[in-house]
Amino acid sequence: MAPAPKHILALRFSALGDVAMTVPVLKLLLQQHPQLQVTLVSVPFHKPLFEHIDRLHFYGADIREQYKGISGLLTLARQLKKEIPFDAVADLHDVLRTKIIRNFLGAIPVAVIDKGRREKKELTRPRNKKLRPLKTTFQRYADVFAKLGVTTDISHQQSAISSQPSDPVANEVGNIPFRIGIAPFAKHAAKMYPLQKMEQVVRLLQGNEAHTLYLLGSRAEAPVLEQWATGHQNIQVIAGRYPFAEELQLIARMDVMLTMDSANMHLASLYGVPVVSVWGGTHPWLGFYGWGQDPDNAVQTDLPCRPSSVFGNKSCPVHGAAGCMQEITPGQIAEKVMKIFTKKN
Numbered sequence: 001m002a003p004a005p006k007h008i009l010a011l012r013f014s015a016l017g018d019v020a021m022t023v024p025v026l027k028l029l030l031q032q033h034p035q036l037q038v039t040l041v042s043v044p045f046h047k048p049l050f051e052h053i054d055r056l057h058f059y060g061a062d063i064r065e066q067y068k069g070i071s072g073l074l075t076l077a078r079q080l081k082k083e084i085p086f087d088a089v090a091d092l093h094d095v096l097r098t099k100i101i102r103n104f105l106g107a108i109p110v111a112v113i114d115k116g117r118r119e120k121k122e123l124t125r126p127r128n129k130k131l132r133p134l135k136t137t138f139q140r141y142a143d144v145f146a147k148l149g150v151t152t153d154i155s156h157q158q159s160a161i162s163s164q165p166s167d168p169v170a171n172e173v174g175n176i177p178f179r180i181g182i183a184p185f186a187k188h189a190a191k192m193y194p195l196q197k198m199e200q201v202v203r204l205l206q207g208n209e210a211h212t213l214y215l216l217g218s219r220a221e222a223p224v225l226e227q228w229a230t231g232h233q234n235i236q237v238i239a240g241r242y243p244f245a246e247e248l249q250l251i252a253r254m255d256v257m258l259t260m261d262s263a264n265m266h267l268a269s270l271y272g273v274p275v276v277s278v279w280g281g282t283h284p285w286l287g288f289y290g291w292g293q294d295p296d297n298a299v300q301t302d303l304p305c306r307p308s309s310v311f312g313n314k315s316c317p318v319h320g321a322a323g324c325m326q327e328i329t330p331g332q333i334a335e336k337v338m339k340i341f342t343k344k345n
Helices: 016-020 022-032 044-049 069-083 096-105 117-124 137-147 167-173 195-206 222-229 244-252 263-270 330-344
Strands: 007-011 037-042 056-060 088-091 110-112 178-183 211-215 235-237 256-260 275-278
Touching (some): 016 044, 016 263, 022 037, 022 056, 037 044, 088 137, 096 110, 110 137, 195 211, 222 235, 244 263, 256 263, 263 275
Parallel strands (some): 007 037, 007 088, 211 235, 256 275
């Protein structure tokens, strides 16, 4: 039997939510194997997620510009071999880019993620679905390292990151009694609760003077949120205002986050923030639910067409884009948030 590796090169480039899901696994892996070192290769934007993990070395690689195309990936592979003394490779992504990099790295132990494509297809197909919870992405990541001889127990799902807020963030949130973060956007329409209805959720929540609502999104999405906030002192729009590292610290200070099946669900989960997540074409059973989150905090309807997509990039064949969310009322969502408010008070 080959000896366990001493330094693993891990590859995971995108998307943000999937990269965030590596954080608790890598942290537990390194805690449980004190002699191990890991270098994670990812896009530079993701670096703040990993700065707190001992013996985790982050290698930022801009694969869209600096290392673009096959020649760029060859250059990256050569640099990795020259600069990092790794003795095994964990491919946590298994896409064309990482396959090319693996090939260029030469003869070295390699383990690749099993994405469970067959069972996910069975769960999302229009007819004769096999409805059952699938292996989580966290466990799939842990399985990759197990193939290399380093097993990881991920059953204890405690907060993956503890953070002290920077001055700008501390000034923003202050000592407000109950902070509600709301991230209403998602990459695909099938994962977004209709904005008109989400505005109704905002109205239900901001009617309680003990609440302060923080609206998150990109700079391009901020104008919609500004309209929601107009005339309401207890709604703050923070979309596009902070660098990623400071936005993470602000998310960490929330008492609850209301999100879609999106990256913000995973970012809040890393800090142990309770998340009320709204699900449409996708489903928690596909393995992408937030780290340590209470399953009861997922808002969804039991429709025979669900789930219709693994990533939400396909419209529901029965109800169309976001159709699987149409039966969810703003009151149902607000009630879930209020339950967390009641528990904390």
